[in-house]
Amino acid sequence: MTGIDEYAFDSCTALASVTFGKGLEWIWDDAFCGCSALTDITIPAGVTEIGENPFYHCAGLKEIHVDKDNAAFASQDGVLFDKALAELICCPGGRAGDYTVPDSVTAIAAGAFSGNTNLTGVTVPESVTSIGEGAFSGCEGLTVRGYAGSCAEAYAKENGIPFETIAQGPVKGDYNGDAAVTVADAVLLARFISEDTALTSEQIAAILNHEPDFDGDGIVTIRDVSEMLKQLGTSQPA
Ligand SMILES: [Ca+2]
Ligand SMILES: [Ca+2]
Numbered sequence: 001m002t003g004i005d006e007y008a009f010d011s012c013t014a015l016a017s018v019t020f021g022k023g024l025e026w027i028w029d030d031a032f033c034g035c036s037a038l039t040d041i042t043i044p045a046g047v048t049e050i051g052e053n054p055f056y057h058c059a060g061l062k063e064i065h066v067d068k069d070n071a072a073f074a075s076q077d078g079v080l081f082d083k084a085l086a087e088l089i090c091c092p093g094g095r096a097g098d099y100t101v102p103d104s105v106t107a108i109a110a111g112a113f114s115g116n117t118n119l120t121g122v123t124v125p126e127s128v129t130s131i132g133e134g135a136f137s138g139c140e141g142l143t144v145r146g147y148a149g150s151c152a153e154a155y156a157k158e159n160g161i162p163f164e165t166i167a168q169g170p171v172k173g174d175y176n177g178d179a180a181v182t183v184a185d186a187v188l189l190a191r192f193i194s195e196d197t198a199l200t201s202e203q204i205a206a207i208l209n210h211e212p213d214f215d216g217d218g219i220v221t222i223r224d225v226s227e228m229l230k231q232l233g234t235s236q237p238a
Pocket of ligand 1: 173174175176177178179181182184185
C-alpha cells in the first residue's frame, strides 16, 4: 500500500492510533474523516502528497507530527505545513482556543481548519494572500482576526465568518499616539533631541517605540525633525 484513499477510514470512531508503513507516499482528501478517537498522528518521511484536510472532523486530534526527514511537509506546534512553512495545510480538529498563523505563511489551504468546532479564534497575518475554499467551513463559534484590508478580511466577509480587526502596528513618527503624524509629533521629537527634561518617561518611551530615526540614516538628529516637517509640507514647528 503506497497511499490512503479518500474516506479510507471514514468515521472509524474506534480508531485510536495509526502507525503508517515506511512506504506510504500519499494521503488523500478526508482519508481519516470523523476518526474522533485519534489523538495524534505522525506523517512518515516518504509522504509527498497530501489531499485536502485528510483529518476532517477528527475532533480528538490534538497534534499532527511529521517525520523530520520528510522533504515535502513539516509540523509546527502540531499543525501541518509544507516544508517551507509557507502553506498551512491542516490544523488538527482537536485544537482548542485561539491559534495564530505564523508570519511565514502566505497561503492557507482549502479545508485547512474545516470542521474544527473547538477553535474560538484564528489570527491571520498580513503575509497570507491566499485562503482556499472552505478553509473555515463548519467552524462554529470561530472568529477570524486580521488587519483591515487584508486577504483574511475579504475572505471572512465573502464567507460570512465573524471578523475582528486587529490593531495596526506602531505608526512611524506618531510619537504622541494619536494615530497620525503631525507637527505635534515633530515638536516632541525636537524636544527629545534637545534632551528636554520636561519630557515624561512615557513620552520618551513612545518616541523610542515609533522610530525616532525618522529619515533612517542610523542616528537621531535634528535632521529627522526637518525630514518630518518636509513630509508634512511645512518648515516651521508651529
Ligand atoms: Ca501623532
Ligand atoms: Ca536620522
